[in-house]
Amino acid sequence: MKIAVILGLILFAAFLMVPAASFVYESGAPGACARCHEMAVPVDQWAGSAHRGVTCAKCHGDALTTDAQFHMTNARRVVEHNFGQVAERAQLRPGDVFAILQRCQNCHPQEYASWAAGPHSVKYEPLFLDKKHNSERHLMDDCLRCHGMHYAGGIRDLVTPLNNQGPWSFRDASMADKPAIPCLTCHAIHAHGNPLKGHVRKAGISRKEDVMTPSLAFWDRRARESVSVALLPLPAVHEGERPVKMSPDQRQALCYQCHAPLGNTQVRSGDDRTPVGVHEGLSCFACHDKHKQSTRASCANCHPKMSNCERDVETMDTTFFNKNSGHNVHFVKCADCHPKGIPAKKAKLERARQ
Template structure:
């Protein structure tokens, strides 16, 4: 009896070792012979090969099944759905939990950008946005708020908020949701974004990174469109026209400015300075937002402070 127990124990251990070794080997192989063989993600792999992240392995961002119980459960669920459902690349989307986990992995390499983001307004939380009493008095939170804040939220506004009573009484139902960031890396960046292979971001110094961000031909930014659950490269966004009365005063073509304007937008009549519009004119016309603003913290360079305020006050005279 003892020999049988010992035999099966050794055999089980050997099987586990073989499985673990095979899985570890699988994770180190060329994705074209592993991940990319699944039709659901072959498109993503093709884009990854042409991106600045081409030297970053799949597991560096997506992790492995052995990292935690949740990771194991997630990967097994993927395998189950692969064989039981007919999904295509267009059907695969990140949940908010996955997007937050991926953003944390972004920070492992992009530490300076993470620190900059944390120091600025774009690191705002759900509580900051949806429980702002003064703003809620002006406008009741509704589904389109998620277009800019909480793009990856898995539910609708009624799932997030309890809005009985007045604005002072409105609150987020799930307390664990309050301190989650409402605008993450993936709001403005697409990981599998096609760019020339020569632009390896990790090997660039700060000056080169800044120069890359300014190149409209290869913008490193892309807007996550919640309604479509996909990214739109910033240079593919519709050009914006800004008016002062009936006069056309600006036609926005800069990719990064167009990205900013998706949330910092004028009113429906596209009037200069309306709503949250920050369009510059005069000597600053056609200047990209990131010329004056740090793209992650949104902080201004000292020499450009109050530019928008001066422009609009001059225009109103």
């Protein structure tokens, strides 16, 4: 009987609480979310962002969200707030980052599909449990800078054992199929900017022309916040002593956070892919699709019919045509195929063309 009464009271409380809380938040949205001081900053940021037309509840949930963890997190925050244990700032948990991914898909299905078909949609398992990699190289915390950057712990919390013998496994098996480079790696949803649709129309920019989306930002794992691409550095890359001509495309600064040269700034060092040779000066985005990273059909952007050599560039002996080619398309030079200089016939044609 006692249990039945308690259950009845709980059900009655739930009956009243959910619509009441829903009303409180939705009546004042989005200001309702800024009732707590720690929420004021992200709400202010959102109000000036390209996503200001998307209400808080659309991405974060609301009083009617059926996920228990969502309500427990909010409850914990309120309790902590009332006990004076106020966080420096409100932040998404790693679990929320993965959940947000699905919500990005709701409004950006094409971008999501491209990302899902490309290498940046790689999951934790093939990255961290790769036998060849783990037997040849050490797993370390710095791996998480570019792979699994939203993971809250260190590499010791993620993989065991940390040696070169294995067998390796995740301490939390559920991490295996989580995306290691989700949307929030390169996009800050609350970043300052105008909604893209209006921006493109007002500026009179062709719909085919690429524009820099305001949300571009890199997730800094140490500070646990996104840094706008405008604030990220473009490195000065060198080939020997010679400074390499760099594209001024600031969007590349995102790529250089992970595909970076070593401290000696030499091209091809580390994971650098700065183009030199025939493609020197091109931006990463001149050839690579933004989300899929694919370069297919990109040659036609600059080589509409034939190359300067009057050959189909897509079938030349480069890594574009054959991954095993000795001529990496990032670094290929005329001299790689013409070690004795450009053939006279071609040179004559070239002069005639000029």
